[in-house]
Amino acid sequence: MKSNVTPMPIPGMPAAPDTGTLKGFLRFLAQELKPRGKILTPFNVVTGIIILGGIAIIAVRFARGLGAVTNLSQAYPWGIWIGFDVVTGVAFAGGAYILTFAVHILKVKKYEPIVRATVLNGFLAYVFYSGALLLDLGRPWNVVNPIIGNAFGYGSVLFLVAWHFLLYTLVLFVEISPAIADWLKWVKAKRIIQKVTTATIIVGVTLSTLHQAGLGGLFLTAPSKIHPLWYSSNIPVLFFISSMFAGFSMIIIESMFTHRIFSDRLDEAHRASHNKILLGLAKGSASVMAAYLFLKVIDLTHGHQLGLLRTPMGYWYLVEVAGFTLLPLVLYVVAIREQSVRLVQGTAILTAIGVILNRLNISVIAFKWYEAVRYYPSWMEIWVTLAVISMELWVFRWVITRMPILGAPPDFTAEEGTLNNLDNAEVVRWKVSSSWKVSAS
Amino acid sequence: MTISRRNFLKVAGAAGGVLLAGGAKSARTAQTPQTSSEAVEFNGMLIDTTKCIGCRACEEACNEANKLPKPKVSFSSESVFEGKRETTPDAYVVVNRFPNGKNPDKPVFVRRQCMHCVEPSCASACLCKAMEKMPEGPTVYHKDRCMGCRYCMISCPFDIPKFEFDSASPFVRKCIGCYDRVAKGEQPACAEACPEGATLFGKRRDLIEEARKRMYGNPDRYRQRIYGEHEVGGTGYMYLSAVPFRTIGFRIDLGTKHYPELTSGFLSAVPLVDILWPAVLFGFNYLISDREEERGKESGDEE
Numbered sequence: 178m179k180s181n182v183t184p185m186p187i188p189g190m191p192a193a194p195d196t197g198t199l200k201g202f203l204r205f206l207a208q209e210l211k212p213r214g215k216i217l218t219p220f221n222v223v224t225g226i227i228i229l230g231g232i233a234i235i236a237v238r239f240a241r242g243l244g245a246v247t248n249l250s251q252a253y254p255w256g257i258w259i260g261f262d263v264v265t266g267v268a269f270a271g272g273a274y275i276l277t278f279a280v281h282i283l284k285v286k287k288y289e290p291i292v293r294a295t296v297l298n299g300f301l302a303y304v305f306y307s308g309a310l311l312l313d314l315g316r317p318w319n320v321v322n323p324i325i326g327n328a329f330g331y332g333s334v335l336f337l338v339a340w341h342f343l344l345y346t347l348v349l350f351v352e353i354s355p356a357i358a359d360w361l362k363w364v365k366a367k368r369i370i371q372k373v374t375t376a377t378i379i380v381g382v383t384l385s386t387l388h389q390a391g392l393g394g395l396f397l398t399a400p401s402k403i404h405p406l407w408y409s410s411n412i413p414v415l416f417f418i419s420s421m422f423a424g425f426s427m428i429i430i431e432s433m434f435t436h437r438i439f440s441d442r443l444d445e446a447h448r449a450s451h452n453k454i455l456l457g458l459a460k461g462s463a464s465v466m467a468a469y470l471f472l473k474v475i476d477l478t479h480g481h482q483l484g485l486l487r488t489p490m491g492y493w494y495l496v497e498v499a500g501f502t503l504l505p506l507v508l509y510v511v512a513i514r515e516q517s518v519r520l521v522q523g524t525a526i527l528t529a530i531g532v533i534l535n536r537l538n539i540s541v542i543a544f545k546w547y548e549a550v551r552y553y554p555s556w557m558e559i560w561v562t563l564a565v566i567s568m569e570l571w572v573f574r575w576v577i578t579r580m581p582i583l584g585a586p587p588d589f590t591a592e593e594g595t596l597n598n599l600d601n602a603e604v605v606r607w608k609v610s611s612s613w614k615v616s617a618s
Numbered sequence: 619m620t621i622s623r624r625n626f627l628k629v630a631g632a633a634g635g636v637l638l639a640g641g642a643k644s645a646r647t648a649q650t651p652q653t654s655s656e657a658v659e660f661n662g663m664l665i666d667t668t669k670c671i672g673c674r675a676c677e678e679a680c681n682e683a684n685k686l687p688k689p690k691v692s693f694s695s696e697s698v699f700e701g702k703r704e705t706t707p708d709a710y711v712v713v714n715r716f717p718n719g720k721n722p723d724k725p726v727f728v729r730r731q732c733m734h735c736v737e738p739s740c741a742s743a744c745l746c747k748a749m750e751k752m753p754e755g756p757t758v759y760h761k762d763r764c765m766g767c768r769y770c771m772i773s774c775p776f777d778i779p780k781f782e783f784d785s786a787s788p789f790v791r792k793c794i795g796c797y798d799r800v801a802k803g804e805q806p807a808c809a810e811a812c813p814e815g816a817t818l819f820g821k822r823r824d825l826i827e828e829a830r831k832r833m834y835g836n837p838d839r840y841r842q843r844i845y846g847e848h849e850v851g852g853t854g855y856m857y858l859s860a861v862p863f864r865t866i867g868f869r870i871d872l873g874t875k876h877y878p879e880l881t882s883g884f885l886s887a888v889p890l891v892d893i894l895w896p897a898v899l900f901g902f903n904y905l906i907s908d909r910e911e912e913r914g915k916e917s918g919d920e921e
Contacts (some may be wrong), residue, residue, distance in 0.1 A: 244784040314765050333742060336745035379900060382899060391884075398743055398880055401872055
């Protein structure tokens with residue numbers, strides 16, 4: 178792309194790498210890709226070993242088939258790569274849609290400081306978990322068939338899930354791209370993105386609703402295989418609702434770590450408002466959990482399954498529903514009354530365990546509970562899962578330490594003011610030019 | 619804020635776009651059975667377990683017809699009856715032996731293979747149409763389309779599709795009802811090979827007539843039930859038995875609902891959500907933007 182507009186000198190701007198030209202952009206990228214800080218930290222060593230080992234296992238998996246590294250069998254075609262990586266991981270990515278909805282549609286400004294971190298988390302979760310899905314597919318090179326192939330299985334819930342998965346990942350990219358534009362100082366690109374923000378978020382919330390529900394909908398086709406305490410025609414609704422408190426609890430947990438580890442990236446306003454934000458998230462989580470438990474009770478009584486509670490699977494069901502959903506709900510209410518941020522944080526962990534239990538129960542544990550030989554993951558399946566999480570954490574850290582995610586975004590209004598004072602002709606030329614070269618230099 | 623024409627068009631356009639996209643998808647969500655084609659009639663198989671002697675000729679014929687690898691234990695060996703066998707990627711049909719509650723001297727032999735459901739769950743579950751129901755009756759597998767997600771295995775109420783877990787380029791494998799032979803007007807290899815006439819191939823409705831004739835004509839010999847007539851909305855391959863089906867390895871808790879119906883309710887809600895959610899959310903957004911603006915004005919006046 179060529180532009181006939183010379184970069185305009187903008188007074189008062191510090192000298193920054195010229196990301197407007199391809200050469201400058203590449204140099205900037207190379208400079209940013211370099212690791213910063215100490216390399217041989219305990220965290221880096223441990224996750225580094227996990228990632229290297231994971232890559233080796235993945236190589237074996239592609240050379241010799243799924244059977245070589247997983248405990249999957251004809252009776253249990255799906256294991257933790259689906260049940261944990263995809264089904265559970267996507268639930269935890271739910272924070273992105275619920276928070277963008279609150280901030281951009283309901284205009285609850287209070288949560289604005291945490292939107293970017295949450296959206297980043299959601300985006301990376303989708304990218305890495307869809308990556309993990311490719312590991313589990315027997316013939317991943319055919320993954321494009323339902324997208325661009327000639328074989329559209331319209332009648333399949335998985336078709337719906339695949340499309341919404343793909344589109345929502347793109348939406349999340351658009352939602353996180355203002356941070357990328359800030360990082361590259363592409364003022365014009367940022368302004369274009371901001372114009373479509375509302376529409377993007379509305380599309381994102383819609384896609385998420387169906388995508389989260391659709392993941393539950395997948396299991397509707399297995400009424401004779403999932404334990405009756407977990408099987409319900411309401412699974413899609415239950416998955417959708419629980420993705421909200423999964424998202425809330427994940428935001429709380431994530432902020433516990435980011436605030437400790439990246440405290441230098443936080444600005445004062447963010448720090449001051451943080452306790453209020455956490456208590457607000459706890460309130461949101463508690464009300465959604467109450468609705469969820471209400472639906473659970475309806476399912477239980479309408480299905481006449483109360484007797485099943487007195488079986489081993491019934492006790493396990495109570496561990497999940499009473500121990501890790503009802504109890505956290507009560508604790509959240511206590512935490513809100515006592516204004517205790519610490520209790521909110523502890524409860525968020527309990528809630529997250531509850532969501533993990535629920536997703537694993539439906540996809541793995543209560544699935545074919547009657548089989549004599551049960552599935553349990555192999556150490557290699559667990560290792561690869563840890564490797565995927567480690568890789569995501571590395572990328573998360575890289576982005577956090579380079580882009581304005583936690584702190585306030587840089588203020589470009591000074592430049593915009595300059596632009597407004599320019600000759601009309603200059604402004605017109607600025608607007609007409611479609612080249613990305615014409616960003617701030 | 620007054621609703622300007624531009625804003626109205628924006629919302630209308632967005633809603634319309636979603637409507638179009640959603641509508642096109644929903645029109646096809648309820649998979650209609652492809653059996654309505656008048657030229658061909660739906661085929662099936664009637665398996666009379668009272669006639670089966672466990673000779674495994676069907677297994678051998680299937681192995682040859684589908685060019686499957688030879689098994690370690692020969693087809694004439696009875697040792698395989700010691701345990702219960704499932705079909706495998708290399709054995710599309712297996713015969714199992716069950717004790718006979720009515721007559722302990724005469725064990726019951728039951729063959730197990732794809733049931734070729736009238737409305738198969740696997741075909742509706744497949745997101746790239748690798749599993750497909752043919753008008754002639756068989757549910758076939760297009761290996762070139764499959765991505766190996768194994769959702770068909772999750773969805774099949776009879777646990778029939780099997781996956782090549784030990785291959786780097788794996789396929790899903792199951793009985794395809796000898797589709798090539800059936801399309802040419804021949805019968806499947808297993809039916810042709812059966813020496814006892816325990817496996818009868820034909821039009822599904824003729825088979826149901828035949829089954830009724832046998833049951834009514836010989837009420838002491840048969841249970842008054844055709845397994846597969848109504849199970850999961852009907853299957854192409856059906857069974858007769860002398861003893862309760864529960865005792866010879868059949869699940870009797872599968873219900874009579876077509877399996878695709880289990881998800882059709884959810885799928886039909888998809889276009890509704892796709893249309894209504896954005897409309898409602900845009901509405902919210904405008905509503906709240908207006909309120910925010912007014913608040914801004916009010917506080918401005920006070921100052």
